[in-house]
Amino acid sequence: MNFTSQIETAFSKIKNHFTGTQITALISVLVAGLVAHGYVLFNRISYHDNAACLFSLGGTYESGRWVLGFIYDIQMMTTKLFSVPVFNGILSLIFIGFAAMLIVDMFQIKSKVAAAFIGAIMSVYPVVTSIFSFMFTAWEYFLALLLAVLAAKILLKSLSVKNFILSAVVLSLSLGIYQAFFAVTIAAFLVSLTLGVLKNEITSIGEYAKRGFTYLAELVAGLGIWGVMRFITQHIKGIEAVDYKGMDDGYSLALLPNQIIKSLSAFFGFRQAGINALLYLRAFTALVVVVTIIQLAVMLVRSSNKVAVKIVSLVGLVFLPIGMNVVYLLSTSEEYHVDSLMVYGNIFVFILPVFLIEMLDAQEFKAGVIRSLTSIATWIQILSLAVLTVGYIYLDNAAYMKAEIAEEQATAYYTELVANIKATEGFSDDMEIVFVGWENLSDGTNAKVDPVDQLEAVQLEKYPRFTDIITYGGSRYFMQEHLGFGNDLLIEDDGTYADSAEVQAMPTYPNDGSIAVIDGKVIVKLGE
Template sequence: MLEKIQKYETELWTVLCVLFFNIIAHGYRFVNLMFNGDSLLIYQTDQNWKYSIGRIFQPFYWKLRGDLVAPMLIATLAVFYFTAALVLIVRMFKLQNKLHIALLCALLAVNITTTSTFATDFHEGDTYMLALLCATVGVALFRKAHPVLGGVFICLCLGFYQAYLQLAIGLLILLFMQDLLEGKDPSKVFLSGLKSIAMLLGGSIAYTLIMRVLLHVKGIVLADHYNGLTNVGDYSTTSIPRLVVDTYLYVIKEWWNPQTFRSRFVGLANMALLLAAAATLLWILATKIKQNSTRLLLLVLFLLFPFGINVVYFISKGMEHTLMTFSFGLLYLLAVLFLQELPHNKAQKYLRYAAYAAMGLGIWCNVIYANQSYLKVALEEKATDALMVRVVGHLEQTEGYVPGETPIAVVGLLPTSPLYKTMDGFEDVRGRTADAYTVSWENTYYLYMENVLNYPVKRSYLTKDDQAAVDAMPTFPADGCCAFIGDTLVVKVGSVVVTDLQ
């Protein structure tokens, strides 16, 4: 028994590290409701939308997992997928140092993308982590000389969430760098790189074909707006050199100014790790690598790394947000790989300690940021509940209103409400987290009433012909903020009414 445990000691250590840091960073989120934004779609009925933005395998997955957004179930599945991916990564890179494994597991577990996903798009949490796992499995299969199977998992990754393609690319680049550092023939590494490109392209083509067939069969049109794919590959109005530069700059900007607690210190730590990796590479090129071809290929891969982990920015021509940038956390895997190449002398020992301190700072600040984010969402949930109960009260006090029978329209942008205020003390909690309430776009007013308050609603949407009448109404909670326009009972919760009018 002891021998079996020792045989899988590294894997068990990885699992323990992942579980520990997920609990201290995200544990509060896992055991609370905190529905907000898109996750107010507690019952995932709008599956055609997922097809239209190319996430074609999510509806099939929901048939297995269930349509309801059950927090503990989603959390368990998300952590399972994430843990499996980290075990594969540790094995692929042959990491043995327990401290290095713990640092890597922690930094990826408390990655800002993971926090933002759980804080604002929790209903997608397990599917995003499944995309991460598929990307990792695809790379692992490629390393086991199964590029066709690897391409299948790249296809699956794209169908769950396209943004994790750049995680696979980042892992491949780092693996090729490790091969060269271990003395493998550069020509063979170069050939392997070409094969990996073929695998990625094959998986992408298969994904595109399957998506086109499904859209045709279901009669769904590919979305041409936010999160849409219709403009992918069209660079006719784009300066490609400028876009390449912006792709690099976006990564550097996110490393320099990350969304986290004490972001300036973490940004400095990130830059220090990047510079330490670059300096170590130059030292290796000058002292350990003898072949010029190996030197050149190592340098090219190092320079391609930031572009590779942000290739979705290039593909989408700049449409990227925090939920799409998990791959930026591979900076820490890069740092770990180069730390392992340092000689064990006194000078290099202090460099290691400095790198460990930098990574430890990132872990500490990201754990704090995650818990602050979830506290903020929990408070926003209470504020939203109080607001929406009062809105329902205004509806019910209006003569002629019958719940579930009278058409209603809740209009106005909450940030333009006289009641609106950002929460004091949460100035550093920014990015994808909401500002004050868990309702963030016009349909979420109805979703909150229907799915959280369990209140009967007959939705109605005003037209531009109603603009003058709506503009003349005072804003909630003033007298007259709830009134009939035609047959529709309108509640104006914000002074600016744009997106609600069709």
């Protein structure tokens, strides 16, 4: 019956369906991804949200993540859920690899060197590192990335009604898992408009407007489908939306200009929500952006397209930084803040230059000042991109080192605390244990491992010092996971006990008398 040969034939057909550059991009993602993230894939690092969600996917329907809710329901009925780093991490890299393959195909990349870089930067960009601190839902988030890229590719392939509807549906699925990758779809559309003008694929203002408004309509349609499904699923489940980062506070259109300014300021500040906390990363990113602007200017001037079309194309370029940072526009609440989990749209800062370099390779320049300056600037850009890629790999590993140190120190700290609780005079294992002032814990014996604060170079979301872990209210889950301590008898004080005269008279931990049995309960005064 030749079962194995049929399987081999099927694999061969699949392989032949993809170009060499697409395969190169996938391999690059896997290789660079393992170098950048092998630390966390093969060492289980768990605290904060991951400790609380070892067997769940975190917020789903209540956060508007209805597709994530579907995945949760299906897995709970079948495989169950486990925050397993090797499986979740490798599957995440595969999805990033597929997204890179789509981008290579979508923008017609012909150079394997260019494809390799696209794959590498997409996998080592520290947003991936931030998401890997949420290992319990990592592969689902990167499925959202893949869907966001796929939504753009479907519509860029053809502006037909069928593709429009399909693209909007796929985008809604992406939003139903994680909304921050919306920026990737927006940036892909805006970049395609610019490249369309440079390649003379868009030769009239009408064509530019038609494509632009079609892309905008698709984005609105995708959001609309997502919003309708959000309402329906929450109604069916009988749950209410959570107030996440103040996003349910309502939207003030009067503050929209201020949010746009924040978006542009974030882009041209080059910090990328803490990713580029180090000066050299900001400097090389700035070099990449400046040279990209120079390349775009040179190519627009040299383009044989109509002057009016080239001028109109500047509209898309102006909106590109805002599109990459659209997450800054999602809320006008004072509680809302953008962190390093949410800025993957900035990946086009590093990918767009690759598209332009390929286009420059195909152009003939006469010997002269413009050719020399463009060549020098491009080589500086290539060097900057190489430095950033290696720098991000190094930063990723430093982040995981910081996380492991913090986890080990927090485990040791809580081990001592639990031992002291159980050694308290009058302690019984059936007593309620009340933690008072948890978030205000201040222990003078705590020490840093880096005297000159080198770990502050890592300012990625969810990569804290151990002092942040032990003052985190949800650390009861950390103790449950790492110490097997913290059952239903553990209570976090809501202020009731802190107001009592006896507790106010107690010193704070680890001073003598900070743990005491009062009225049949163990009171642990961690802070004022």
